[in-house]
Amino acid sequence: MTTARETVLGRIRDALALAPAEDTPVPRAYRTGRTFPDEERLALFTDRLVDYKAQVHPCTADRTAQVLAEVLRQQGATRIGVPQGLDPAWLTAYDGEVRQDSEDIPAPGLDVLDGVVTASAVSCAETGTIFLDGSPDQGRRALSLVPDLHVCVVDLSTVEVGVPEAVARLVPERPTTLISGPSATSDIELERVEGVHGPRTLAVVIRTDA
């Protein structure tokens, strides 16, 4: 008996035989490989994040712990989750409860957290997008999804200008999440509402010298 696989592939070959196609070269004349100075990337990235109603907190690397503590305090987060590989020095100024994530905590268990602090892999200034790739300092995808507050640390050296430059830095096999502001919907009369199922608050700590 012919399998569905053989049938579908056979149909495609038949279709292409019935209507032969010409080779189509792909023109890639769009902008790639752009580099901007730090200040410009910071300004562009900040502008986009603010446009999405994300909070932006620029700081130098030596102030990471203080800024994180301040952001978490402002948000009233008394119990936060962190991925296993997050630098412990980042939370030395925070006086709330810190729970380290582990694979065997079921997702509903993450719902008790007020927020989560993660690092990030790459960002794109032009679109205000942060890429998480599941590295140890970012954790599994559920961790940065279930809690209502996501505080994300971005090093300016990882902020690329545009989408092509950012995509080029990704590792395809890693589970990757692109985040551009807090979750949002425009499903009701196309009026944008921030905060549906993902974290309703996104705070971005940009380390300008890291």
Added chain:
Amino acid sequence: MSATFLGMPATPPRSPYGTGNLRGDRKFPAAAHDELRNEQLRSNLGRATHTIRAKRLHVTGELPDWEELRDAGSAIKTDTMNRLPELLEELERNVTARGGTVHWARDGVEANEIVARLVRETGSDEVIKVKSMATQEIGLNEHLESLGITAHETDLAELIVQLAHDKPSHILVPAIHRNRDEIREIFLKEIPGVDPSLDNVPAHLAGAARAYLREKFMTTKVAVSGANFGIAETGTLSVVESEGNGRMCLTLPDTLITVMGIEKVLPRYQDLEVFLQLLPRSSTGERMNPYTSMWTGVTPGDGPQTFHLVLLDNGRTAALADRIGREALNCIRCSACLNVCPVYERAGGHAYGSTYPGPIGAVLTPQLAGMHAAKDDPNSSLPYASSLCGACFDACPVKIDIPSLLVELRHQHTEQSGTTAEKLAMKAAGAVMSRPKVYTAAQKASRLGRALARDGKLPALPPPLNGWSDSRDTPAPPKQSFRAWLASAEGAAAMREASAEHTRDQQQEDGK
């Protein structure tokens, strides 16, 4: 026996008649006629489409290389279609190598059966769903329901549509035909335990949906999704969304089943750099949508540990066999063409009778499901659901020439089902238009310009010409001058020639 075995290519079949959601129960003009009476619908649609148009123009205008991105996107999709067999095999190989299981479905019925079997194997009797055009197209929810499996739509608009026992009317915002008051009523009536003092503020309505769905996300073991892109080179699948319901479904359950049309494959991971710019800006008019998820097979310790990919044909190969029509397969489902279409804006999505409404729906639906599958097939009216103004072509991020595809389908429709009189009229028009001198004479004689300038309009034309007059006003030509031309030697010669050509064609067809 399949002709494939003889080395003779066979025309692939359309989506089977009577299955899925690719055909309405009446023709576009009749359906649109009723929808047009709904003032609420028209006002909702008008406001929504104008809002999104302005946003799209703003964010596409700020990229100086927008046209270059469109050129790249168009070429990548065309190249993909040309190499579809090898790319699908590569995708299958890479998904399998990373712990996923790939299934192939000849049509929607088979895909529904595969998904239902996979859900049953998990022991679950409910699934959470990410908004997906492919599963809407094949009527998956209805099939699961018939087997006692509950499918919970988790996209806000899809939830509104599902709770209202309604149908989607837009690719991107399926509840665009509903306003906040209607949505409030639906929630009050259909969401168990909803706060009876819920008002009509969109943020509050979204909050009610969040509370309702939270428990489903946390407890449901199986998710079903579609896919925006499937990367052959790496086996990576991608879903583009806004609300986070997609992330929830793609991350929290134990089992993920993704249904993807075979045309969604892309050759290289690098190609995402083009489509992650084209899609959000064309679709929601944002620089980037809030969330995009990309996953490759199964990742230990992160996300669903069982992953199934169902590759769906359901008439796509039939579209591929049409040298002109196959361009419609390049569609990335952004819905920009809907938002700029004067016909869609007034008639709304339901009038098209298909999961795919608007300009792209009018060319894609007939190709997937056919337009001569039954007597008076409703799909045969879709190519005429357009004024051919060309706004859709300008808006399309992958440059699908929708007006030309519509004209081609009109031609195919006439060839296939036109009566002798209609074909004769077409031939006569062709005969006249192909001879510049005769055409000029005909123009002059019929004083077409003058006719158009008058407000005289013909009533609906009798069959077989009602395909034309059902969807537009037909200007009445001045009687005497056209008749005068027809009676002239030139006119008579053109008609004779057309008639002879038509007879030759008929004989050729009969001799087949």
